[in-house]
Each structure stands twice: as structure tokens, then as C-alpha cells.
């Protein structure tokens with residue numbers, strides 16, 4: 001293994017998949033994302049979901065209001081696909097620069113997805129338009145069939161839906177979001193190596209760190225419950241290899257998904273892990289362990305913009321080798337003014353890596369990239 005440096009200057013990264021929520025939760029969590037990431041693809045699964053151009057631009061305004069003025073953060077908005085969404089509305093949002101992409105939630109696959117797509121055959125017109133205008137399709141890739149084992153739902157989705165979708169719309173730009181299995185890694189890697197540059201996958205920090213034992217360590221741990229659910233160790237290893245491989249088809253998407261405590265600690269706990277505050281340090285730990293820190297910049301800051309056809313960020317950010325212990329709750333982090341957000345103390349979300357020590361710390365500086 002190579003010696004690790006004590007400072008790592010990176011092109012400022014982007015988060016290609018995040019849940020910023022709304023209201024008090026938005027005001028509480030958005031500053032953490034904006035502090036580190038220059039841009040973020042913002043998920044549309046609000047209540048009600050973001051399905052119109054007006055809703056998306058109003059939501060974008062609320063996000064910008066929630067982050068401090070000196071962060072220069074750009075939220076990239078997404079449309080929530082439904083069986084009845086009007087293709088003209090979708091196209092208008094994309095051509096006006098309000099929607100960057102559209103998100104496909106199979107109906108009832110996850111949090112606030114009840115209004116999602118009941119069957120891919122219902123959105124043929126939308127998919128045709130998206131392929132024609134080169135609008136990216138972001139997929140929550142799980143089947144919802146109650147008969148399919150919850151741990152097999154991603155692999156089943158690839159076989160049953162994604163392979164036929166790719167054949168039917170060969171030019172459609174597709175991101176399989178938050179992948180969790182070796183089947184997903186193999187599918188994306190093979191497509192990319194075969195020359196398909198229009199398919200990619202995001203990988204979260206929690207799926208790189210956790211296997212399914214984490215959910216049952218000494219009891220039922222709702223803080224480690226997310227969707228798609230974390231899988232066996234062999235799948236986690238496949239994800240680590242993919243993320244650190246340097247392949248351009250894999251890039252950073254935190255899927256940071258805060259829930260109020262009452263939502264997590266309940267008889268039917270919500271899926272979602274809040275990792276925004278230490279996401280980059282969390283990824284850095286994995287890349288360092290693999291002896292692959294030289295690939296962190298590609299994964300965090302370059303593969304995503306190239307896939308989306310957006311410019312690379314010109315600012316830098318520095319990771320320094322300075323250990324930090326992650327506090328349990330959002331409150332004690334310097335980057336967040338939670339008290340102003342209006343979120344009840346009892347509802348503050350627990351941080352990913354709470355109580356653990358991470359060996360890297362982000363230092364935000366804003367000088368331009370020199371190369």
C-alpha cells in the first residue's frame with residue numbers, strides 16, 4: 001500500500017444525489033451540503049412531489065435561501081416522474097434549465113414514492129422525449145413486488161426492467177442511483193467497457209462502509225436502514241472496488257436522506273441515512289484504505305460533471321489528515337446553524353459515523369484550480 005499524504009487538494013466535488021427536504025429540515029441540513037459541494041442533484045420526493053416547472057423553481061429558491069450567501073452552491077433540480085406527467089411540461093423544464101434530470105421512482109419503492117411510476121409502459125412518451133432531448137433519467141432501481149425478497153430487489157430490477165429499458169432506448173442517458181449489489185456493478189461496468197458512455201451509477205458512503213450486519217448489531221438499528229437496503233459483505237466489497245477503480249461510470253452521490261427522529265425511531269422506521277456533514281471524509285476513508293486516494297478526485301469531482309455534460313468546478317477544497325470525532329447529532333457541527341432552522345431538538349437527525357473517529361477533515365478554501 002502506498003504511503004498516504006497528509007494533505008489532499010481536490011477539485012471541489014459535487015453531490016449527484018441528495019435529499020434536502022423542505023421547511024425546517026431543509027434549513028437545517030442544506031448548509032452542510034453547500035459547504036462542501038459546489039452543485040447537487042436534488043431529489044424531488046417531497047410531499048407533494050416536485051412534478052412541475054413552477055414547483056421546481058420555487059423549491060430551488062427555498063434551497064438557495066437556506067444556504068448562506070457566500071457558499072456559491074448550485075442546486076440542480078429534478079422532476080418526479082408519474083404515470084400522468086405531461087411530456088411537454090417535462091421538456092419545457094429541461095429546455096428552460098429548471099430541470100437537470102428526471103427521477104424514476106417505481107411506485108411505493110421508497111420514501112414518498114406512492115405517486116411514482118406504476119409501470120414503465122405508462123411513461124413511454126416521457127422516455128421517448130427524454131431520449132430525444134438528452135435529458136438524464138435517474139433510476140431508483142428496485143422492483144416493488146412483495147414476493148421478491150427485499151435483498152434481491154435491485155438485481156431483479158436490472159434483469160426485469162433495466163436491461164429491456166436500455167435496449168428500447170439505447171441513447172437515453174441513465175444513472176442507476178445508489179447501487180448496492182455486485183450485479184449492479186457488473187452491469188454498469190460491462191456496459192461502460194463495451195462503449196456505452198450513457199449509463200453510469202452513483203455510490204453512497206454508507207453502502208461503501210456498511211454491510212447488512214450493521215442493521216442488527218446488538219439489536220435493531222434503524223440508523224443504518226436505508227433503501228436499497230445494505231447487502232452482504234461481498235456486495236460491499238464489489239462497490240468499494242467499483243468506486244475506487246477510476247472508471248468514469250461510477251461517481252459520488254451521497255443519498256443523504258435526513259428524517260426526524262420520530263420518523264426513524266418508530267414501529268415502522270423510515271429509510272434513510274443522514275451523511276451530508278462528513279460525506280467527503282467518509283469517502284476518503286474508503287479510498288485511503290484501498291490505497292486509491294489518487295482516484296478520489298475523479299470519483300468525487302470529475303466523472304459526474306463529464307457524464308452530465310457540465311463544466312468541471314474550478315475551485316479547490318483541501319482534505320487534511322486531522323482526526324475528528326463525529327458528534328451524535330447535527331447540532332454540534334460548526335457548519336450548521338440548527339437553532340435558526342426551527343427544527344425541534346427532539347427531531348434532530350443522527351449523523352452517519354456518529355461517535356466514530358474519521359482521520360480526514362475538510363478544509364474549505366476557495367482558490368482556483370491551477371491545472
Ligand code: DOR
Nearest residue numbers: 110111226227257271272
Ligand atoms: O434510504 C432512502 N431514503 N432511500 C430512498 O430511496 C429515499 C430516501 C428518502 O427520501 O428518505
Ligand code: ZN
Nearest residue numbers: 017019043255
Ligand atoms: Zn435517494
